[in-house]
Amino acid sequence: MILIVCATELELQPLLEIVPADESRWTSLLCGVGVVEATLSLSRMLERRKGEFEAVIHFGVGGAYVESSGKGAKLLELCLAREEIFGDFGICHKDHIESLPEHLVRKSRYPLDTNLLKQCIEVLDKQNIAFLQGTFVTVAGVSATAKRGDMLKNQYDALCENMEGAAVARVCEEFSLPLLEMRCISNYVENRDLSRWKLQEACQSAATYTAYVLRELLQK
Numbered sequence: 071m072i073l074i075v076c077a078t079e080l081e082l083q084p085l086l087e088i089v090p091a092d093e094s095r096w097t098s099l100l101c102g103v104g105v106v107e108a109t110l111s112l113s114r115m116l117e118r119r120k121g122e123f124e125a126v127i128h129f130g131v132g133g134a135y136v137e138s139s140g141k142g143a144k145l146l147e148l149c150l151a152r153e154e155i156f157g158d159f160g161i162c163h164k165d166h167i168e169s170l171p172e173h174l175v176r177k178s179r180y181p182l183d184t185n186l187l188k189q190c191i192e193v194l195d196k197q198n199i200a201f202l203q204g205t206f207v208t209v210a211g212v213s214a215t216a217k218r219g220d221m222l223k224n225q226y227d228a229l230c231e232n233m234e235g236a237a238v239a240r241v242c243e244e245f246s247l248p249l250l251e252m253r254c255i256s257n258y259v260e261n262r263d264l265s266r267w268k269l270q271e272a273c274q275s276a277a278t279y280t281a282y283v284l285r286e287l288l289q290k
Contacts, residue, residue, distance in 0.1 A: 071097065071123050072096040073097060073115070073116075073125070073126045074097070074098040074127050074129070074280070075126055075128045075129075076099075076101070077233070077234050078130070081129070081131065082098055084274045084276075084278070085098070085129075085280055088277060089281045095288050099111060099112060101234060101238070105210060105233065108233075108234040109240070112242075116247070124248075125183075125249070126242050127250045127252065127283065129277070130234075130273075131232075131253060131255070131256035131273060131276055132206065132232045132253035132254070133213065133255070134149075134229065134255040134258050135220070135223035135228055135229065135230060135258075136216065136219060137223075143202050143230055145255050145256075145258070146275055148201040148253075148254055148255075148279050149252070149255065150250075151204075151235060152205060153179060153181050153204075154206050154235045154236040154238075155206070155236060157225075157228075157236075159175075165221060167221075167225060180239035182239060182250065182251055183250060189286070189287065190252070190283050194279070199282070202229055204229040206231070206236075206253070207230070208236035210233070213231060216260045218259075219231075219258075219259030223259075238251070252279060252280055254273075254276035256271075256273075
């Protein structure tokens with residue numbers, strides 16, 4: 071069985087309208103916003119239903135870091151995570167984040183499952199869906215200035231940020247479950263301007279792309 075994880079009803083509902091729920095083959099979890107809620111809700115579910123799931127797909131929206139070269143992710147573009155990082159967990163200096171000493175934390179970077187990523191790419195290529203892949207940054211607080219976004223992008227060479235991905239990756243590692251993370255860009259990480267966001271459209275697109283991948287995986 072496949073477990074679909076996302077943070078909000080706004081992200082999940084479009085998927086449920088595309089792919090009817092089938093409790094014998096896949097189910098979904100609204101994990102809540104942020105690393106605490108995501109860790110708690112996913113851990114509870116996996117402990118309660120231990121051994122039922124073969125893979126986890128975490129999907130939703132994200133904020134793209136702005137690239138001066140123009141090569142970064144664009145609004146409504148799909149991004150796939152090769153790695154998740156707890157980006158602002160540590161000592162927050164003005165121009166960089168200093169990681170805590172190793173004896174205080176397990177680790178802050180989590181590579182995602184390469185086999186699931188490969189299968190996802192094959193599905194997207196078959197559907198002629200363009201995408202980017204790279205490093206995602208999980209933050210406790212959404213970046214509301216271009217300066218902070220540039221700092222995180224440059225420190226981690228990252229595509230985008232979100233608020234749950236690294237927590238989901240940490241829990242999946244604990245339960246030995248392969249994880250695929252897919253996010254559609256709803257906004258740029260810039261000086262905050264909600265009038266430029268495309269949240270509804272990004273939620274719909276993220277659900278559509280996830281549906282393609284889910285259907286393919288269910289056939290295997």
